[in-house]
Amino acid sequence: MKSKRNLFLVLVFFVPLVVIFSQCLTSNTTKPDPRGEIFAGSKTCIQCHKDVYDNYLHTAHFSATSLSSDSTVHGSFDHGSNEYVFNKDLKVVMEKRSDGMYQVAYFKGKQIRSERFDITFGSVKAESYLYWHGSEMFQLPISYFKALNSWTDSPGFDTTNVDYTRMIGTRCFECHSSYIKALPDQDQSLNRTIAYDKNSLVLGIDCERCHGPAANHVNYHLAYPEEKKAKYIATYVSLTRAQKLDMCAVCHSGNKSRIIGPIFAFKPGDNLARFKELSYYMPPVDSTKLDVHGNQNQLLASSKCFIKSNMDCATCHNVHNNERDQLAMYSQKCMNCHKTENHNFCKMATAIGGIIKSNCIDCHMPARPSNVIAVQAGDKGRTVPYTVRTHHIGIYSDATQVVINYLKKYNKLQAN
Numbered sequence: 001m002k003s004k005r006n007l008f009l010v011l012v013f014f015v016p017l018v019v020i021f022s023q024c025l026t027s028n029t030t031k032p033d034p035r036g037e038i039f040a041g042s043k044t045c046i047q048c049h050k051d052v053y054d055n056y057l058h059t060a061h062f063s064a065t066s067l068s069s070d071s072t073v074h075g076s077f078d079h080g081s082n083e084y085v086f087n088k089d090l091k092v093v094m095e096k097r098s099d100g101m102y103q104v105a106y107f108k109g110k111q112i113r114s115e116r117f118d119i120t121f122g123s124v125k126a127e128s129y130l131y132w133h134g135s136e137m138f139q140l141p142i143s144y145f146k147a148l149n150s151w152t153d154s155p156g157f158d159t160t161n162v163d164y165t166r167m168i169g170t171r172c173f174e175c176h177s178s179y180i181k182a183l184p185d186q187d188q189s190l191n192r193t194i195a196y197d198k199n200s201l202v203l204g205i206d207c208e209r210c211h212g213p214a215a216n217h218v219n220y221h222l223a224y225p226e227e228k229k230a231k232y233i234a235t236y237v238s239l240t241r242a243q244k245l246d247m248c249a250v251c252h253s254g255n256k257s258r259i260i261g262p263i264f265a266f267k268p269g270d271n272l273a274r275f276k277e278l279s280y281y282m283p284p285v286d287s288t289k290l291d292v293h294g295n296q297n298q299l300l301a302s303s304k305c306f307i308k309s310n311m312d313c314a315t316c317h318n319v320h321n322n323e324r325d326q327l328a329m330y331s332q333k334c335m336n337c338h339k340t341e342n343h344n345f346c347k348m349a350t351a352i353g354g355i356i357k358s359n360c361i362d363c364h365m366p367a368r369p370s371n372v373i374a375v376q377a378g379d380k381g382r383t384v385p386y387t388v389r390t391h392h393i394g395i396y397s398d399a400t401q402v403v404i405n406y407l408k409k410y411n412k413l414q415a416n
Contacts, residue, residue: 034200035179035264038213042206045214048221053207058322060124061205065177068117068129073101075127075144075151084142084151092142092162094151103129103140105162113164115140119201121176124324125386126375128154130168135183135195139166145375148384152375155386159376169194174263175251178202178209210247210319211235212267234268236314244312246272249297252313254290292388293370303393309337328358335360348400352407359403365389366399 033039046053056062066072075094076082082094093104105113117140119130128143141162143154153159157166173180181200208214216232236244250266261275287302300306300313316333323329335357338344348363349356369385376384 034181034197034202035208035213038215039208040214040218042208044218045207047218052320055321056207056319059319060122060322060324061319063123064121064175064205065173065201065203066120066123067203068101068120072120072123073117073127073129073144074146077101081150084153086160086162090162092151094142103142105141105164113162115164121172125388126152131164132198135198137168137194137196138164139168140164143375145384145386147387148375152384155373155375167194171259171263173201178204178206179264210268212269236268239269241310241312243269243271244314245297245301246270248313250275252294252296253298254295287392287394290392291370291372292368292390293372293386296391299391300393303391305337305393327361331356331358331360334364352403355403355407361389363396363400363403364393365391366396 033041042053063072077094077096083091085091089108091106093106095102095104099116101117102114103117104111115131115133115138117129118132119137121128121130125147126143126145129140130137131140139154141154141157141164142151144150145152154166157163170180170182179200179202181197183195183197212234214233217230220231221227239247247266247268247270249272250263253272259276263275266272266275287299290298290302292299297313305311316330317323338346338360346352346356346360366389367387368390369387373386374384375386
C-alpha cells in the first residue's frame with residue numbers, strides 16, 4: 001500500500017512538471033513572427049511550396065539582407081587583398097577575428113577604429129555592410145564590388161577619409177528586408193539616431209512581403225489539404241494591373257517622393273499613393289532624367305511597349321526564380337509580341353542575323369551607369385561606374401552599334 005501511495009504522489013507532482021516542461025520547449029521552438037500573429041513566417045511555406053521556396057533561395061530578393069558570414073561576405077580576407085587604402089597614412093583592413101569579421105581602420109599603422117560585419121546588404125552586383133552599435137545600426141565604410149572583385153569605398157562615402165558614422169534609417173530596411181521594428185525615442189531632445197529591436201529583423205524579401213500575411217492561409221490549407229484554390233492569401237494573378245505595378249513600385253520607383261506612411265504596412269492590393277506624397281502614377285515622365293538605379297517602374301512606364309500593351313513586371317520577370325543574365329529567355333519574351341506577322345519585328349533583324357533571337361536586351365535595354373552610385377577603387381583614384389540595365393525599352397543607337405561591331409569582328413574571324 002505504501003509503494004502505491006508513493007507512486008500516486010510521484011504522478012501527482014511529476015506529470016504536471018512534464019506538461020509544463022513540454023510547453024516551455026514548444027514555446028522556445030515556435031518563435032512568433034515579429035510582425036504579429038497574422039504572419040506565419042516564410043518557412044511554413046515549405047510544407048506545400050517546397051520547389052518554389054527552394055528556387056527562391058537563389059534570387060536577389062531573398063539575399064537583399066543576410067547575416068554577415070563567410071558565405072555572404074565575398075571580398076578577400078587574404079593578406080594583400082584585404083585592404084582599402086585611402087592614402088599613405090590611412091587604410092581600412094578586413095580582418096577575421098575570433099568573434100567575427102571586422103573592418104579595422106589604421107592611421108600610420110595604429111588602429112583607430114574597429115567594427116564588425118553584422119549585416120550584409122545585397123549579393124548580386126555589390127555588397128555593403130552594416131554594424132550594430134547597441135540597438136542602433138550604421139554602415140561600414142568599405143563595400144565589395146563584384147565587377148572589380150575588390151573592396152571599394154561604400155557608395156556616397158568620403159573617398160579621402162574613413163567614416164563609421166552613417167546611420168541606417170528605416171527606409172533602407174523597407175526595401176532591403178521584410179521587417180524591422182524601430183524603438184520609440186525616449187528623449188527627443190538628444191536628437192538620437194534610430195534604435196531598433198534587433199530580434200525583430202526579418203531578413204531578405206520574404207514570401208509574405210509580396211503575398212501578404214499568411215497565417216490564415218496556412219492554417220486553412222493544412223486543415224483542408226484537398227482544397228486547391230488559394231484561400232486567405234494575395235495571389236499575383238488576382239490583382240489588377242495597377243495593383244501589380246504598385247506592389248513592385250514600393251521599392252522600384254526611386255526615393256525622390258516623400259514617404260508619408262510606413263512602407264512595411266503596404267500589403268498586396270494597396271494603393272501606393274497612400275504611402276507616398278507622389279504616387280507611382282505621375283504625369284508623363286522624361287526617362288532621360290531618371291536614374292537607372294531604383295526607377296525601374298517609371299522607366300518601364302515611359303516605354304512604348306508598356307503604353308501600347310497590358311504588360312506588367314511579371315510579363316518578363318518570374319521573381320521566384322533566379323533569371324539573371326538569361327538574355328535569350330528574355331529575348332523570347334520580347335518576341336511573343338514583336339513578330340513579323342504583327343509588322344513590329346526588329347528592323348535590324350536582317351543586319352544582325354541569328355543573334356536577334358538570343359539578345360534583344362543589349363540593344364533595347366542596355367546597361368547604363370548610375371549617376372547616383374559610383375565607387376572608387378582605393379587611393380589610385382579610379383572611379384568605377386555602377387551600371388544598371390535600364391528599364392526604358394527603346395532604341396539606343398550606341399548600344400546597337402556595339403552589337404554590330406561585335407558581329408563584324410566575329411564574322412571576320414569566322415571567314416579567316
